[in-house]
Amino acid sequence: MKxxxxxxxxxxxxxxxxxxxxxxEGQLSESRDPYEDGNRKVFAFNMDVDTYVLxxxxxxxxxxVPPRGQTAIGNHVRWAGMPSTAIxxxxxxxxxxxxxxxxxFLVNGLTLGFADLTEDDAPISKADFGQTLAAADxxxxxxxxxxxxxxxxxxxxxxxxxxxxxDPVGALAAGSGARALSTVQAPLGAVTFRADNFDxxxxxxxxxxxxxxxxxxxxxxxxxxxxxxxxxxxxxxxxSDDEFDAFFNEAQ
Amino acid sequence: xxxxxxxxxxxxxxxSTSWANDAESAATKHIENMILAAEGLLHEDSNDxxxxxxxxAGLLDSYFDFPAITRFSAGPYWRAATETEKREYEQALxxxxxxxxxxxxxxxxxxxxxxxxxxxxxxxxxxVSGEFIDTTGARPKVLVNWRVISNPDNRPAxxxxxxxxxxMLITQKQENVAIIRQNKGKFAALIEAxxxxxxx
Numbered sequence: 001m002k003x004x005x006x007x008x009x010x011x012x013x014x015x016x017x018x019x020x021x022x023x024x025e026g027q028l029s030e031s032r033d034p035y036e037d038g039n040r041k042v043f044a045f046n047m048d049v050d051t052y053v054l055x056x057x058x059x060x061x062x063x064x065v066p067p068r069g070q071t072a073i074g075n076h077v078r079w080a081g082m083p084s085t086a087i088x089x090x091x092x093x094x095x096x097x098x099x100x101x102x103x104x105f106l107v108n109g110l111t112l113g114f115a116d117l118t119e120d121d122a123p124i125s126k127a128d129f130g131q132t133l134a135a136a137d138x139x140x141x142x143x144x145x146x147x148x149x150x151x152x153x154x155x156x157x158x159x160x161x162x163x164x165x166x167d168p169v170g171a172l173a174a175g176s177g178a179r180a181l182s183t184v185q186a187p188l189g190a191v192t193f194r195a196d197n198f199d200x201x202x203x204x205x206x207x208x209x210x211x212x213x214x215x216x217x218x219x220x221x222x223x224x225x226x227x228x229x230x231x232x233x234x235x236x237x238x239x240s241d242d243e244f245d246a247f248f249n250e251a252q
Numbered sequence: 253x254x255x256x257x258x259x260x261x262x263x264x265x266x267x268s269t270s271w272a273n274d275a276e277s278a279a280t281k282h283i284e285n286m287i288l289a290a291e292g293l294l295h296e297d298s299n300d301x302x303x304x305x306x307x308x309a310g311l312l313d314s315y316f317d318f319p320a321i322t323r324f325s326a327g328p329y330w331r332a333a334t335e336t337e338k339r340e341y342e343q344a345l346x347x348x349x350x351x352x353x354x355x356x357x358x359x360x361x362x363x364x365x366x367x368x369x370x371x372x373x374x375x376x377x378x379x380v381s382g383e384f385i386d387t388t389g390a391r392p393k394v395l396v397n398w399r400v401i402s403n404p405d406n407r408p409a410x411x412x413x414x415x416x417x418x419x420m421l422i423t424q425k426q427e428n429v430a431i432i433r434q435n436k437g438k439f440a441a442l443i444e445a446x447x448x449x450x451x452x
Contacts, residue, residue, distance in 0.1 A: 030430065207352075209445045213430030217423045225417025235369045235381045238397055240419045244412075247324050248376050 030216060032143045032153075039145035043212045046150060047205065050194075055202075058194035070195070072114040077189050079105060079113020081126060084163045088127035092135045100124045129166075130159025134227035143216055151219035276370040279378035279400035282408035286315040287365045294360055304354045312350065317401050317409035321345075324411070324421055326439070327429040333439045341439070344446040351450065362387050377411070378402045 022034040033039060065073070082105035089098035101124050107117050133155050134140070141154025152160065194201060208214040224239045293307045312318060322342045323330050333341065368381045380398040397414035399421075412421040428442055435441030 030426065207449070208427065209449050210427050210431050210434070213427045214423060216430075217426040218418055221418045221422065222416075235395075238373075238379055238399075238414060238419075239417065240399075240412075240414065240422055241373055243422055243425075244324075244377060244399065245374055248374065251323075 030143065030213075032140070032220065033216060034142050035144065039143065040212050042145040042147055043215070045147060046145065047211070049148065050201075050205070054190060054194050057191055058198055061191055061195050062198060070192075073188065074192055074196070075108070075116050076113040077185070077192050079108050080185050080189075082108075082113075082124075084129070084167065085124065085127045087166065088129055088132045088163075089125075091132045092127060094125070094127065097125050097127065101127075128156075128159050129162040130156035130223070131227055133159055140223070143220065145212075151215055153220075153223060156223060274404075275372055275378050275402040278408045279380050279398075279402040280367060280370045282315065282400055282402070282410070283380045283382070283398050284367065286311070286410065289314070290360070294357075297357065301354055304357055305350055308350050308353045308357075309346075312346070315410055317411050318342075318346065320401065320409075320411050321421060325424045325428055326442075327425050327432075329429070329432050329437070329439045329442075337439050337443060340443045341446075344443055344450065347450055348446060362390075373399075376401055376403050378408075 030036070061070070082101045086098045086101035086105065089095070089101060100122055104116075104118050104124060105113075108115065110117065130153075138155055140156075144152045144154060144157060146152050146157060149157075149160070204211050204214050204218070221239070289311060293311065297304065297307075319342075322338075322345055325345065326333065326341060330338070363384045364387050366383050366385065368383060371379045371381070373379050378400045380400055382396050382398070384394045384396060386392075395416055398410055399412035399414065399419075400408050401411050402408045412419055414420070431442045431445055432439060
C-alpha cells in the first residue's frame with residue numbers, strides 16, 4: 001500500500017508539472033525555467049508551508065533535541081539513503097563508493113543507522129538516480145518547483161520517483177515492525193535537512209530580494225556540481241568557467 | 253624553417269607556462285595574505301558593527317576586484333544602464349556585501365584554512381581551491397574555490413568565491429537578472445529593490 005501511495009503521489013506531481021503552461025519566452029528570467037509563473041506560485045505555497053510548519057518544527061528540534069540525539073537522527077536519515085547510494089553508485093561505475101555505502105548500510109543496520117559503527121573516515125558520496133541519468137547523458141530538462149518537495153529538474157524528479165519506487169528499505173519494512181520508522185523517514189528527513197541548513201535557508205527566505213530566483217540559482221548550481229562529481233571532476237575544477245570566460249571575452 | 257617554427261612554439265609554450273606558474277603563485281599568495289588579514293580582523297574584533305563595517309570595507313578594497321564584481325553581477329543589463337544607475341548600483345551592492353559579511357562575521361570564528369590547489373583558467377583567472385575546517389569540530393569541512401584575477405598587468409584580486417560548487421557571484425547575478433526581467437527590463441527596479449532591502 002505504501003509502495004502504491006508513493007507511486008501515485010509522484011505520478012500526480014509529474015502530471016502537475018506537465019500540465020503547467022509555459023511562461024512566454026520574453027518573460028523568462030532563466031532559460032531553464034520555462035514554467036516560471038507556475039513555479040513561483042508553487043514556491044509561494046512551499047514558503048507558507050515552511051513558515052507555518054517546517055521552520056517552527058525545525059527550530060523546536062534544534063532547541064529541544066540534544067546534540068547527540070540530533071547526530072543519531074542524522075545518522076539514521078543518512079543510513080536510510082545508503083541503499084539508493086549503493087545502487088546508483090554501481091550503475092555509475094563508482095564501485096568503491098558502492099562498496100562503502102553497502103558496508104555502512106549492513107553494519108549500521110544493527111542500530112537502524114542511529115549509531116555509526118563503521119568508524120570509517122572515507123567519505124561516502126551520496127548518489128541518486130538523477131545523477132545516474134546525468135551520467136547516461138540524459139538532458140537535465142526544465143526547472144520545476146514541486147509542491148512540498150521543493151526544487152527539482154525534470155531529470156532529478158524522475159530520479160526521485162525511481163529512487164522512491166526502488167527503495168529497498170521501504171520494501172523490507174512493509175509488514176514488519178520497522179514500518180512505522182519507514183513511514184516517518186520522509187518527514188524526518190525534511191526536518192533534519194531544514195534544521196541542518198536552518199540559517200542558510202532563513203538567509204534566502206528573509207534576506208534575498210527574490211528568494212525564488214536565489215533558490216533556483218543555488219539548486220541548479222548544486223545539481224550541476226553533483227553531476228559534475230559524477231563525471232569525475234576534482235579539486236581545481238568548476239562548472240562556472242563558461243560564464244566567466246564569456247565575461248572576459250566580452251570585455252576584450 | 254621547421255626548426256624556427258618549432259623554436260617559436262617552444263618559446264611561446266615556455267612563456268605561457270612561465271606566466272601560468274607566476275599567476276598561480278601570485279594568486280595563491282594573495283589568498284594566503286587575505287586569510288591572514290581576515291584572521292587579524294577576527295582577532296581584533298570588538299563586536300562594534302560600525303568598526304566591523306570599516307574593517308570589512310578595507311578587506312574588500314584591498315583584496316577584491318569590486319569593479320569587476322559590479323559589472324559581472326549586473327549581467328547583460330550593465331551596458332545599457334546609465335552612468336547614474338551604474339553608480340547607484342555599485343554603492344548599493346557594496347553596502348549589501350559589507351552588510352552580509354558584518355552580519356555573519358561571528359560565524360568565521362574558529363575556522364582554519366588549508367590551501368589545496370591553484371589551477372589557471374584561461375589567460376586571466378586562477379582558481380585557488382581550499383577548505384575551511386572548523387577547529388571545534390562543530391561544523392563539517394567546507395570546500396572553497398576562490399576565483400582570482402591574476403595577470404601580468406594587474407595585482408591579483410578576488411572576483412568570486414565558490415562554496416561547495418555554489419558561486420556567490422553567479423547566484424547574485426542570476427537573482428539580479430531575474431529581478432530586472434520581472435520588472436520589464438528596468439535596471440532602476442533592481443537598485444530600488446536593493447535600497448529597500450537595505451532600509452529594512
